[in-house]
Amino acid sequence: MRTWAFLLSFVLTAAASCGGDDDTPSDAAASMDAARSDASDVMDATTTDGAASADAAPNDAATDANQVDGGATSELPPRPSPGCGMAGAPTGALTGQTMAIRGTDRSYDVYVPPSYRADRPTVLVFTYHGVGGTSNTNQFGFDTFSEAGGGSSIQVAPQGWATPEWDQRHFVPFNLDDSLELFDRVLEDLADTYCIDLNRVFAMGMSNGGQMAFHLGCLRGDVLRGILPSGGRCFSYGAGVCDPNHAPSAQECAGSVMVLSVMGEDDTTRHADEDATLEGFRQRQGCSSEREARDPSPCQRFVGCDEDAEVASCRIPGLGHSIWRDGRRSLYDYMLSL
Numbered sequence: 001m002r003t004w005a006f007l008l009s010f011v012l013t014a015a016a017s018c019g020g021d022d023d024t025p026s027d028a029a030a031s032m033d034a035a036r037s038d039a040s041d042v043m044d045a046t047t048t049d050g051a052a053s054a055d056a057a058p059n060d061a062a063t064d065a066n067q068v069d070g071g072a073t074s075e076l077p078p079r080p081s082p083g084c085g086m087a088g089a090p091t092g093a094l095t096g097q098t099m100a101i102r103g104t105d106r107s108y109d110v111y112v113p114p115s116y117r118a119d120r121p122t123v124l125v126f127t128y129h130g131v132g133g134t135s136n137t138n139q140f141g142f143d144t145f146s147e148a149g150g151g152s153s154i155q156v157a158p159q160g161w162a163t164p165e166w167d168q169r170h171f172v173p174f175n176l177d178d179s180l181e182l183f184d185r186v187l188e189d190l191a192d193t194y195c196i197d198l199n200r201v202f203a204m205g206m207s208n209g210g211q212m213a214f215h216l217g218c219l220r221g222d223v224l225r226g227i228l229p230s231g232g233r234c235f236s237y238g239a240g241v242c243d244p245n246h247a248p249s250a251q252e253c254a255g256s257v258m259v260l261s262v263m264g265e266d267d268t269t270r271h272a273d274e275d276a277t278l279e280g281f282r283q284r285q286g287c288s289s290e291r292e293a294r295d296p297s298p299c300q301r302f303v304g305c306d307e308d309a310e311v312a313s314c315r316i317p318g319l320g321h322s323i324w325r326d327g328r329r330s331l332y333d334y335m336l337s338l
Helices: 006-019 026-042 047-056 060-069 142-148 176-193 208-219 268-284 325-336
Strands: 092-101 104-112 122-128 153-158 196-206 226-230 258-264 291-293 300-302 310-316
Touching (some): 122 176, 122 208, 142 153, 142 325, 153 176, 196 208, 208 226, 208 258, 258 268, 258 325, 268 310
Parallel strands (some): 122 153, 122 196, 226 258
Antiparallel strands (some): 104 153, 291 300, 300 310
């Protein structure tokens, strides 16, 4: 098992990224590429079988959607993590995991489908709860969909702050730096333990959790394939922190991501912030201001984005500040199509 070199780079650069005083953590991407290259050696004996299984796991609807919509996505091959080929890792609902972050034990839950295979690079999804919520790997139904799809994804759900005021000191902006470090280290740990497709790591969340997903799309865009925020937006915390009130050129973001933001038409107090947040991603990722329809309906995306970048939003009629329950399966299919 190989310990990744990118951990130290991430920890040292997270605070600088948030303050806008330094460059984004580009060393992380290079270190991760090295880890991916090493992991490929582990997969030599199983690549053909694993790739065929990975192709078969996503359902036909996701594959068809990618073919119909086209867009700026490329056919990325799976990139196996160092944990590929490592047998014996636990599966099922792994609740109450903990990791010490700057002297505070942060907890998180993991769901590894019982049909998980160590020879098949698997999608990994970070899912964040909102204010007053608790860690729940299945809050968007992805545990259920994964098992039905033959183990197509692993979910991890971090918990907010670990003190009595956790429901007030959630992810953003109260302990963003700590939550970034937790993301980095949990990703490292899971990728060392399980067979993760490092080309397909995603972040999503509801409300403040959606806000965290937006921030990760900025600060960890060189690690994430895509983000799926629900009811999320970014505020003005200062240049460099996914900030809609500063020019995109002043923001300390890394890489490009696929963005699909979901918000209810009745969630009106958040519309302006979401619009401004998406505008920042649009400009940074080279999209034009023209929109077109894309699946799932009623979503729309900006056209002309950079390769492997997308900025799309879904305003759901009749929905307030809550999860789009009828669209959860469609969101899962969208994710698997990338």
